[in-house]
Each structure stands twice: as C-alpha cells, then as structure tokens.
Amino acid sequence: MMTESYQNQAEWLLKEYVLADSFIPYTSVVFGIFACKMVYDVTQLFSTIYFKSYSNLSKLQRTEWNNRSISTMHAIFITVMALYFVFWSDLFSDSQHAGLITFRSSSLSTFALGASVGYFLADIGMIIWFYPSLGGMEYVIHHLLSVVSVAYSMMTGEGQLYTFMVLISETTTPGINLRWYLDTAGMKRSRAYLINGVVIFVAWLVARILLFLYLFYHVYLHYDQVKQMHLYGLLLVSIVPQVLAVMNMMWFWKIIRGLKKTLAKRQ
Template structure:
C-alpha cells in the first residue's frame, strides 16, 4: 500500500515548486505543505499496520531488523511532521519504497516455485533498475544535496 503514495511523493519533490531553490526563497529544510503532512500521516499509518503484521507473525515476516527499521522510520517521519523540518529529505527517503512491490513479487514467485518463469526474470530486471535509481542514485543525490547546503555537515 505504501507504494501507492509514490506519485504524490514524486509530484512534491520533482514537479511542484515547493522545493525548487530558484522559485522559493528560504532554506529548503524549512519548507512543507499540507500534502507533505498528509503523506507523512499516511506513511505512519502504513508503518503501523505493517509493524502490527510483523509482530503478529513474528519472526516469519521479519526479525528484529524490521522492527528497528519500522521504529526508526516512524520516529523520523514523526519528527519531520511535528517540527515541520526536512520534509524534502524525508519524502525522498520514502520514495525509495517504490521498489517494494518488486521485492514482494520476487518473494511470491520464489515461494510459489515460479523462479523459472519469464515474469521472475522481468521482475528481477525491474527490481535491479528500480533499486539502482531509487536506492543508490537517489541516496547519492540526497547526501550530496545535504552536504553542499548545510555547513553543519562539514
């Protein structure tokens, strides 16, 4: 369900002028909108439901690392929501969840014995490309963006 938010996250970070440095004055870390607040609320709801499922079926759906991941994610989102700070960066991190459907489909195909079908191969290619863009290139951009804009980092 969390991946359904991806078009809104993409709109806020890439298409809208909310975080455009050429259009808006002021520090990016202070910018937010009602839509980013709504995305954070929906994300916390997703993490809570997913956490409940993980706890209910513990440890078959994930171990302690998943509990830590969900706890830290909700903490970071909650801080951004309550403080009104760093919305762009949290939205960018949430965008990395775009790869989740590919990860889930890979697991379903594996469990159902479909590792030899074409869908498994195509999904693997899509997962690789999605992971490269959303998890590697995006994080490189995010940390570079932060490094060159905030003096507390160096």
C-alpha cells in the same frame, strides 16, 4: 431540508477539524491505519474469490499475502507523492524564496507523511505480532527508524524534502512483493521471475543507491540551511539516511547474489 442540514454539518466538521492544519497530522495517521485495514480485508476477500491457490496456503502465508498487498499499495501512494514533491512541486524548489527549504511544508505534504506513519505503525505492529515470520530484526530496525524520522518531519515540518527523498526508495517494494508472490505460486523458473529479478536490480540501484548519493550531495550543497534545523532534526537528517544506506547496500549485495543464481540456473 434535514438531509441538507446534516450535509452542511458534515462539511463544517470536515473543514474545521479533519482538514484543519492543526489536525492533519493526527487525521492522516488514523487514515493511514484504517487504509491498511481496508486493503488487508479487501485483499483477503478478493484473493479468496479469484485465486484458487490462496485457499491452499497456510494461515501464516495468507497473512503475509495480505500484508504484502498493504505494503504494495503504500509504496505506490508514497512513491507518487514523494516524486511529485521532490522533482515537480515548487514547494522545495531553490528558485522559491519562501524561507529555508529545510523548514518548508504544506498541508498536502504533511498529510502524505502522516498516512505513511500510519502504514509503518500498522506494519511494524504486524511484524512484531508475527515475529519473525513477516521479517527479521532488520525490518524492525528499518520500520522504527522510518516511524521516528517520518513522524518527526510530519509533526515539526522540518526536513520534509529529505524525508520524501528517502521515501522514494519505497518504489522497490512492489517488485520485491511480486517476487514473493511468484515464488509462492511456484513460478521461480518462469520468465516473469527472471524479468522481475532484473527490474528489482535496476530499481534498487537507482532508488536505494544512486538516489541516496544524490541525497547526501544535496545535503552537502544546502548544509548552511540544514545546520539551522533543531538538534533532533539535524541528527535524523545526518544519521538515519546513512544507516538506511548501509542496510540498502547489504540488501543490494543479496539481490546481486540472487540474480546471479537465477541466471546461472537458466544457462
């Protein structure tokens, strides 16, 4: 009886507070931060046991190893959620008449964005703490823009469709991290390293170049709805994707040059 009583109380607390609409933004951010900590610790334990080369790395390299595991798990999670909401869910469908698409949201979409905010907060904290070892100023700018725009969309429910479109670009992160792992393991001349470079090139072209063009086109087609957003939200939709698009082009040029060097060495 006592066990059932505790179980009922736990279910009531979960329903009334943790999963209540008004608490979802906060609980999801906390969930995202704790998930990052858990992945970091599990990666450290798993790598120590199953990867002999892990113990030979420097302390900073082991930190980056664990950090990249966090970003990989976040990328997989948010890419799946973003693809679902943008292309499969009816939440942002033009055929639905549940108000303007720029003001549509759900408990699940808000939770997904909150978990992403938790990740970006945890990651930017690590980047600043170990600066510049885990990333230069471009990473700080990228994460600050991401935190501000994703947090605003999560808290207000505005522009969630375009936020998820931008977050689809995280699909390139696992490939980038795998490249670092291969490099650290001394496999730069392996076939896997070459294939990884080609995959990154294609993924970046689709997710960070072509998809952004689609985003700008979608904003153009729905500008009558976009312009009804609050000023701050309108600025985020108008400015942040453009800044990220410029950064994506700069990184894409570096990817092209790196792929050329890799192909030239194998000839």
